[in-house]
Amino acid sequence: MQGKSRPAKLFAILTSCSLTLGLMLILAACGGTTPTTTTGGGGKSPSDIHLGFVSETSSLNFASEMAAGAQYAANEFHVNAQIVAPPTVNDQAAVKLFQDLTRTASDGIAVETLAPNLFVRPEAQAVKDGIPVIAVDTIADPTTGITTYVGNDNIAAGALLVDEAVKHLPANASGTVIVGIDTPGVPVLTYRFQGIQEEFKRLLPNVQVLGPFDSKQEPNANYIAWSSLIKAHPNALAYLGVGDADNASLARLRQAQHGTYLTAAFDLNATGLQAVQDGVNYALIDPEHFLKGYVAMRLLIEHALHGTEIPKGWWNPGAQLVNQANVASIIARQATLATKGAYYQPIIDKEFANPTAQIKPYDQAK
Amino acid sequence: MDAQSPDQRNDHTSPTYDTRQDADVSTVVAEETDASPQAQIASTGHAEKSARAFLRVAFSQDYIGVLLATVVLIIGIGIVHPRFLAANQILDILSQATFVTLLACGMAFLLAMRELDLSVGSTYGLTSLCAALLIHAGLPSWFGAITGLVIGALLGLTNGLLIQIFRLPSIIATLATLSIYRGLIYALSNGNQVIALPLTDPFAVFVGGSLFNIPTNVWVMIVVVVLLTLLLRTTPFGYRVRSIGSNPEAAQFSGLPIRQVRLLAFVMTGTLGGVAGMLSLGYFGSSDPNLGVGYELLAIAAAVIGGTPLQGGKATIIGTALGAILLGVVTSGLAYFNVPINWTDFATGAVILLAVALDSQLRRSRTARRSRQ
Numbered sequence: 001m002q003g004k005s006r007p008a009k010l011f012a013i014l015t016s017c018s019l020t021l022g023l024m025l026i027l028a029a030c031g032g033t034t035p036t037t038t039t040g041g042g043g044k045s046p047s048d049i050h051l052g053f054v055s056e057t058s059s060l061n062f063a064s065e066m067a068a069g070a071q072y073a074a075n076e077f078h079v080n081a082q083i084v085a086p087p088t089v090n091d092q093a094a095v096k097l098f099q100d101l102t103r104t105a106s107d108g109i110a111v112e113t114l115a116p117n118l119f120v121r122p123e124a125q126a127v128k129d130g131i132p133v134i135a136v137d138t139i140a141d142p143t144t145g146i147t148t149y150v151g152n153d154n155i156a157a158g159a160l161l162v163d164e165a166v167k168h169l170p171a172n173a174s175g176t177v178i179v180g181i182d183t184p185g186v187p188v189l190t191y192r193f194q195g196i197q198e199e200f201k202r203l204l205p206n207v208q209v210l211g212p213f214d215s216k217q218e219p220n221a222n223y224i225a226w227s228s229l230i231k232a233h234p235n236a237l238a239y240l241g242v243g244d245a246d247n248a249s250l251a252r253l254r255q256a257q258h259g260t261y262l263t264a265a266f267d268l269n270a271t272g273l274q275a276v277q278d279g280v281n282y283a284l285i286d287p288e289h290f291l292k293g294y295v296a297m298r299l300l301i302e303h304a305l306h307g308t309e310i311p312k313g314w315w316n317p318g319a320q321l322v323n324q325a326n327v328a329s330i331i332a333r334q335a336t337l338a339t340k341g342a343y344y345q346p347i348i349d350k351e352f353a354n355p356t357a358q359i360k361p362y363d364q365a366k
Numbered sequence: 367m368d369a370q371s372p373d374q375r376n377d378h379t380s381p382t383y384d385t386r387q388d389a390d391v392s393t394v395v396a397e398e399t400d401a402s403p404q405a406q407i408a409s410t411g412h413a414e415k416s417a418r419a420f421l422r423v424a425f426s427q428d429y430i431g432v433l434l435a436t437v438v439l440i441i442g443i444g445i446v447h448p449r450f451l452a453a454n455q456i457l458d459i460l461s462q463a464t465f466v467t468l469l470a471c472g473m474a475f476l477l478a479m480r481e482l483d484l485s486v487g488s489t490y491g492l493t494s495l496c497a498a499l500l501i502h503a504g505l506p507s508w509f510g511a512i513t514g515l516v517i518g519a520l521l522g523l524t525n526g527l528l529i530q531i532f533r534l535p536s537i538i539a540t541l542a543t544l545s546i547y548r549g550l551i552y553a554l555s556n557g558n559q560v561i562a563l564p565l566t567d568p569f570a571v572f573v574g575g576s577l578f579n580i581p582t583n584v585w586v587m588i589v590v591v592v593l594l595t596l597l598l599r600t601t602p603f604g605y606r607v608r609s610i611g612s613n614p615e616a617a618q619f620s621g622l623p624i625r626q627v628r629l630l631a632f633v634m635t636g637t638l639g640g641v642a643g644m645l646s647l648g649y650f651g652s653s654d655p656n657l658g659v660g661y662e663l664l665a666i667a668a669a670v671i672g673g674t675p676l677q678g679g680k681a682t683i684i685g686t687a688l689g690a691i692l693l694g695v696v697t698s699g700l701a702y703f704n705v706p707i708n709w710t711d712f713a714t715g716a717v718i719l720l721a722v723a724l725d726s727q728l729r730r731s732r733t734a735r736r737s738r739q
Contacts, residue, residue: 059557059655087552214710219654224462228701270559
């Protein structure tokens with residue numbers, strides 16, 4: 001470049017800058033269509049509808065069940081749905097996926113996250129841009145402008161696990177019950193613990209609930225945590241987990257120790273269902289994740305297809321107790337997306353026959 | 367031999383040191399037969415001397431700090447909660463530390479060569495999943511387990527080859543394979559658990575069983591630690607591993623087969639990941655896609671806490687196992703203290719820091735004593 005004169009260099013720089021600017025302007029003109037046309041919704045053909053569902057991770061049962069429900073709804077109505085999730089629990093990555101969806105899923109997005117605070121700004125922006133957004137499983141911050149939440153009554157779900165435990169305990173039982181949370185800091189899990197605590201206090205006042213203890217999410221770490229908790233509190237009446245990972249560890253420990261205590265947890269992973277079927281864990285709670293994913297996606301679909309107003313408030317699809325009486329049918333249900341759909345169809349039909357009956361005020365969600 | 371000198375400086379079980387200890391001991395043994403009062407006084411003096419010699423040998427070990435920290439921690443927790451000292455609690459801690467120990471032992475070899483394998487957690491998970499899928503598909507469980515070990519070795523070989531062929535730093539190559547192997551786990555499992563075998567299967571019975579009331583896991587850990595210690599201390603391979611880490615340029619100059627040694631070390635690390643995966647599969651009877659997430663850091667921590675320095679040149683396998691056990695003691699011990707859930711990680715970190723500080727203090731005082739001598 002030694003031979004190049006100064007004006008020639010300047011010309012080259014200016015040309016490069018102009019080309020770059022020109023390209024940027026062209027790209028902005030092509031892709032800068034902010035999705036502002038969906039506020040009212042309705043009137044679109046299914047193939048023109050683009051929806052999104054972002055969930056916490058693709059590798060944990062609770063999240064993949066919700067994604068399956070959303071996918072089932074999209075398949076049922078033949079709309080385009082992008083179901084996305086980071087492979088491991090990674091909230092920053094989930095936020096990025098949500099932001100990407102706001103550009104491609106302009107007809108509505110359902111968000112399932114364990115860290116709703118991280119989504120406040122992008123969700124508020126999406127709502128401002130006219131994209132319908134529904135919170136699933138955890139309540140969105142009120143400042144986001146999101147007015148619809150599909151989630152369980154987690155206090156009631158915790159109580160449901162206790163109601164079943166009480167059937168296996170003497171009427172005047174006294175002692176301790178140990179409760180573990182595999183992901184500390186997640187409000188829905190804390191509510192489940194609260195439900196367990198309150199229900200024991202109500203039904204068996206001489207039983208003291210200890211915890212919540214950190215039972216860890218990685219399978220081996222979860223096993224070690226529970227093993228240590230059982231050693232530290234060897235005379236407890238029951239060991240209860242409120243998360244996905246707890247099922248397998250509690251079952252394996254009870255088998256290994258030939259424990260006479262009760263064990264149970266939440267969610268529908270394969271080992272958890274097997275443990276209930278084998279009579280090792282006395283029950284598990286299915287927080288109807290599939291139904292939550294389905295409901296959120298269907299509300300968005302009906303809004304985009306027919307302009308049906310998305311109901312404001314908290315839609316609670318309930319929670320189901322899985323014990324030896326019904327575990328075989330639940331295992332059969334979990335086989336494929338089609339079997340899940342077939343099982344849930346009567347429930348779906350019933351709930352969507354009168355959607356307003358399902359709705360409670362947003363601020364009552366727990 | 368330039369490569370040898372620093373290596374010998376670092377290795378405290380070097381022949382020179384051992385000869386001195388042997389001389390002390392043989393003198394004591396020779397004079398013990400004399401029964402006169404003078405001889406008895408002399409004998410007592412020699413007994414003291416030999417005890418001191420024993421202590422000197424014991425305290426010169428790289429892992430003495432972590433051993434003391436672990437013992438202090440166990441006794442400390444045991445004083446407050448005597449149940450913590452029960453044999454089954456200690457055996458549980460040892461059994462549960464096996465997985466991290468196996469990964470960390472491979473890591474110790476790599477650290478001694480100034481290399482690192484960030485994919486050990488993913489290798490652990492992927493071998494477990496592959497074997498689970500094979501057994502689930504109908505293959506005999508033992509065959510599935512052996513295949514899992516072979517897959518572990520192949521994953522290690524892949525790491526080694528990537529580093530050789532593309533001339534990548536091991537931290538970068540294995541950072542990529544950490545993600546690739548984990549991605550394979552999610553893709554193959556579709557994010558779901560795989561139930562492989564009932565706990566009545568012979569393989570599950572073997573892994574979940576015990577010999578002389580000691581769980582199989584613990585036996586495996588003991589065997590692996592003994593074999594790898596011998597490998598590191600007494601074989602040309604171990605000598606080469608330490609020499610390469612001690613001074614890579616000198617090792618190359620002196621004609622050591624650096625590439626082959628590195629490749630073998632990665633294959634060994636992958637195989638150990640496979641062993642951990644098979645033990646996990648045999649014990650739980652199933653494989654979970656999140657198995658081993660974050661274990662690479664635990665493995666590095668266990669090796670370093672145990673006395674294997676990050677700057678290479680030496681390693682201690684016994685120390686590495688003790689490092690993993692220390693981490694296990696902290697986790698299990700905290701369960702006895704009803705630590706509020708949001709303070710658990712803080713408390714874990716604080717206890718590890720205290721234990722490592724004690725270890726560091728012991729090391730410094732030992733170094734100071736040596737320099738005075």
